[in-house]
Amino acid sequence: MARQRGNRWQADVVLDGKRERKSFASEAEALAYERAVASGKPLPGAITFHQFHREHFSYLWGDIKAPQAVQFNLDALDKLIPPETPIPDISSSYIIGLVNKMKASGSSNATINRRLSTLSRLLRHAEAMEMMHRPRIAYLKETEGRERVLSRDEEARAILFFEHMGLLEAKALFNFLLYTGCRLGETFTLPKDRVRDGRVTFHYTVTKTSKTRIIPLVGPAATAWADISKLHRGHERPFGGYPRDTFRNHWNRLRDHLAPGDDEFVPHMLRHTCASRLVSKGIPLPQVMLWMGHKNIQTTMRYSHLAPKDLDMAALALMEA
Numbered sequence: 001m002a003r004q005r006g007n008r009w010q011a012d013v014v015l016d017g018k019r020e021r022k023s024f025a026s027e028a029e030a031l032a033y034e035r036a037v038a039s040g041k042p043l044p045g046a047i048t049f050h051q052f053h054r055e056h057f058s059y060l061w062g063d064i065k066a067p068q069a070v071q072f073n074l075d076a077l078d079k080l081i082p083p084e085t086p087i088p089d090i091s092s093s094y095i096i097g098l099v100n101k102m103k104a105s106g107s108s109n110a111t112i113n114r115r116l117s118t119l120s121r122l123l124r125h126a127e128a129m130e131m132m133h134r135p136r137i138a139y140l141k142e143t144e145g146r147e148r149v150l151s152r153d154e155e156a157r158a159i160l161f162f163e164h165m166g167l168l169e170a171k172a173l174f175n176f177l178l179y180t181g182c183r184l185g186e187t188f189t190l191p192k193d194r195v196r197d198g199r200v201t202f203h204y205t206v207t208k209t210s211k212t213r214i215i216p217l218v219g220p221a222a223t224a225w226a227d228i229s230k231l232h233r234g235h236e237r238p239f240g241g242y243p244r245d246t247f248r249n250h251w252n253r254l255r256d257h258l259a260p261g262d263d264e265f266v267p268h269m270l271r272h273t274c275a276s277r278l279v280s281k282g283i284p285l286p287q288v289m290l291w292m293g294h295k296n297i298q299t300t301m302r303y304s305h306l307a308p309k310d311l312d313m314a315a316l317a318l319m320e321a
Helices: 027-039 049-061 067-080 092-104 109-128 152-165 168-180 184-188 219-231 244-258 268-280 285-292 297-301 309-320
Strands: 003-005 008-015 018-024 199-202 213-216
Touching: 008 027, 018 027, 049 067, 049 109, 067 092, 067 109, 092 109, 152 168, 152 244, 168 184, 168 219, 168 244, 168 268, 213 285, 268 285, 285 297
Parallel strands: none
Antiparallel strands: 003 008, 008 018, 199 213
């Protein structure tokens, strides 16, 4: 007999000698499912993948720092999963098919894994609601991280491109990311009162590591902040007045101009470039760690090869001792 569980209704049936519980949006759907099983008729369709993630998005991701990134992954999955696909139909073999489609489209392993992570959380929730048995998801092997850095020549050409095309917001965001090393998501939530006295504060509520960091606002970054503040004078969060989708479009135009076909030419490489330049100029790794807001020194150590003179200086110190 169907019974209510929270705001949904659960049907309790026996299929092929095994007891099964499935969840439905209404009592009528649950009862119809039970009657269909008892009579041997074709089973009514379960809630679809698209319906399920729309209904449960707020519950699963409403309080995270960057829900837009999750929505971007779900939008990508919606293009691969037909809208009429019931959530229980997403099996391990079905997911392997999704991975093959994403590989064929040119998606990187890192991109595929982010989408699989979003899918996994959604299916874990469906399992908790007793709608399905969660399938096994095998993640793909990723490289240690992007190694792409921006050369000084590419930086100059990018600035010229943005100026020539009249993309002043893109130019400001480009320089701010490059000369602060901050994450893209940290810029869009940065309010005016956290930039003062030549420093910028990235509050723990918006950082990936949940720790506040304060860094100097230097040169092009200071100019970029002044420019975006003028362009969005009435906006409490100046970069927030520049839609992410618009920036993504502007960035793709820049990539097509400077580095067509280079899938590592992404905004995050500006953060990687900032860290690389700090280390190559001899800034000690613990200070780079603080500037970048890395959670641990192991993350910063990936840049250590850019400071080859460190061991030479250590050898010299031994000789002088």
